[in-house]
Amino acid sequence: MSRVLKTALWAATAAGLVDCSRLPGREPPPATVWILPSVAHTSGSARSGPAEVAAFQGSLIVVDSLTLSPVLSLAQPDASGGASRIAVVTTYEGNRYHPEGIRALTEDAAASGAFARKVAVAAAQGGTGMFVDFQGSTPDELSANTSILRAIGDSARARGVAPIGIIVPPGDTIGYPTTILARTFDLVVVRLNGEHRNGTSPGPIVSPEWMARQIGMRASAIGINRIVAELPLFGYKWDRSGVATVITFAEAQALMRSEAGVFRRDQASGSITASSPRNGWTIWIEDATTLERLVSVARRAGVRRFALLGPEGADPEIWTRLPAALKR
Numbered sequence: 581m582s583r584v585l586k587t588a589l590w591a592a593t594a595a596g597l598v599d600c601s602r603l604p605g606r607e608p609p610p611a612t613v614w615i616l617p618s619v620a621h622t623s624g625s626a627r628s629g630p631a632e633v634a635a636f637q638g639s640l641i642v643v644d645s646l647t648l649s650p651v652l653s654l655a656q657p658d659a660s661g662g663a664s665r666i667a668v669v670t671t672y673e674g675n676r677y678h679p680e681g682i683r684a685l686t687e688d689a690a691a692s693g694a695f696a697r698k699v700a701v702a703a704a705q706g707g708t709g710m711f712v713d714f715q716g717s718t719p720d721e722l723s724a725n726t727s728i729l730r731a732i733g734d735s736a737r738a739r740g741v742a743p744i745g746i747i748v749p750p751g752d753t754i755g756y757p758t759t760i761l762a763r764t765f766d767l768v769v770v771r772l773n774g775e776h777r778n779g780t781s782p783g784p785i786v787s788p789e790w791m792a793r794q795i796g797m798r799a800s801a802i803g804i805n806r807i808v809a810e811l812p813l814f815g816y817k818w819d820r821s822g823v824a825t826v827i828t829f830a831e832a833q834a835l836m837r838s839e840a841g842v843f844r845r846d847q848a849s850g851s852i853t854a855s856s857p858r859n860g861w862t863i864w865i866e867d868a869t870t871l872e873r874l875v876s877v878a879r880r881a882g883v884r885r886f887a888l889l890g891p892e893g894a895d896p897e898i899w900t901r902l903p904a905a906l907k908r
Contacts, residue, residue, distance in 0.1 A: 611884050611906045614638060614664065616711070617654050618814065618826070618890030619672040637891060638666035639706030641699070645671070645678040648685060648695060650702040666887070667706030668747075669699055669732075670713035677716035686724035692731055700735035710736050711769055711887070713747040719755045726760060733764045745769045745808060750794045758801035766806065769887055770798050772874075773812040778824035782862040784849035785812060788877040795881055804882035811874055811886060813894035815851070815865025828893025832865050850874070868897035872905040879906070 615637040640654035650669060671678040685692050703710035712732060717725055729746070736744050745767035748756040758768055775790045776783035791809070799807050815832060816824040827835075836843065836854060843852040846864075850873040855862040866874075875886065886906075888898075 611879075611886070612664070613902075613906070614666045614709075614808075614885075614887045615891050616666060616668055616810070616887050616889045618892065619668075619670055619713070636665060638668055638711075641667055641669045641702045641706055642673055643669070643671045643678070643681060643699075645673050645681050648681050648691075650695075650699045652702055652706055664709060665707040666709045666711050666745075667703040667741075668711050668713055669703060671716070672713065677714070679714065679716040679718075679721070682714055682717070682725060682728060683721060686721075686728055692728045696728065696731035696735045699732050700739050700741060703736055703741050704739045708741070709743045709745070710741050711745045711747050711767075712765075715747070715749055717755055722755065722757070722760070726764070729761070730764045743767050747771055747810065748798070750774050751797075753797060758798045762802045762806060767808050767885065768798055768802065768806060769808040769810050770794055771810050771889075773810075773889070776824075776864065777816060780824075781822070782816075782818045782824070782853075782855075782864055784846060784851040784853075784864050785816060785866070786874065787849035787851070788874060791874060792877060792881060795878065795883060799881075805884070807883055808885040808887050809874075809878045809883045810889055811871060812866060812889050813871070813898065814890045815863060818862045820860030827863060827865065828890070829865055829867060829895040830893035832863050835863070845869070867895040868901045871895075871898055872901060875902065875905045 613636065617638060617640045619640070619642075639652060641650045642653040643650050671681055685695050700710075712729065714725070714729075733744055736742075743766040746756075746761050746765045747769040748758070748761065749771055750773075762768055772791050772794060773785045775786050777785065795804075795807060795809060814826055814828050817827040817832070817835075818824045832843075832854075835841075839856055839859070841854055841856065843854045843863075845852050850870045851864050852867055852870065853862070853864045871888075878886070888894075
């Protein structure tokens with residue numbers, strides 16, 4: 581497939597023009613795809629992904645943990661052709677989230693309002709829409725956090741930022757209750773990685789069955805039309821001691837070449853995996869085939885909005901094969 585055709589397919593998908601329905605006799609719902617930078621890749625070129633996705637890749641706005649000011653950490657060039665892009669606003673810095681910063685802001689109404697306005701201004705500069713990624717809070721902080729989230733949402737809407745969404749961790753419906761958050765945000769973005777991660781034994785970071793449960797848990801409260809399925813384009817490498825670190829498809833391929841090893845596909849999850857008994861590592865990662873399977877399961881459940889997390893170093897076949905998968 582030529583680059584021109586691939587770019588045209590992605591433009592049609594992002595604009596909601598691709599026919600993604602298999603239901604006969606009715607107008608098909610369009611599929612929307614947003615491409616999000618991973619919080620683990622906050623440096624380097626703004627065009628770290630393939631040229632085909634540059635117009636759709638979002639920007640990253642990091643809340644400085646010392647000054648509590650939103651900083652445009654990774655900016656994308658201006659989108660062409662009216663592509664919809666998302667600015668991700670996150671407290672992730674220095675390999676962890678910083679909920680204590682948001683906690684401090686909730687104690688000062690004036691500071692909260694000023695912060696909300698700054699976030700909205702940064703989001704308007706970084707994209708057409710905004711996803712808020714404030715994780716690590718406890719259920720006891722829900723009331724105070726809801727107030728500042730509402731202020732951010734109101735400020736963003738006043739500046740024409742749309743859609744606005746909140747990224748929620750998998751499984752945690754107590755600290756991040758779907759119905760309450762949906763009162764402020766247009767969309768609930770379900771982060772679909774973490775089935776296996778640092779702190780667990782090696783395994784797929786998202787399997788179709790686990791993904792379906794996570795989507796169903798949120799959709800049962802607000803309906804499927806307001807759900808965004810956020811799918812990872814990366815994997816994890818566990819070392820001999822069981823510590824897992826993020827690894828890209830490109831890095832995994834390079835490691836396999838250096839070790840003269842091969843991946844095998846796990847039939848249950850669709851992920852690919854490999855291990856080195858000599859060096860004590862195990863890799864589980866997503867490729868284009870994995871993503872096709874996950875998208876197909878989500879589409880059958882009624883999901884029509886997707887966010888792809890971390891295009892840096894992803895399997896290049898994704899950009900060729902995913903548009904067709906979205907049409908099924």
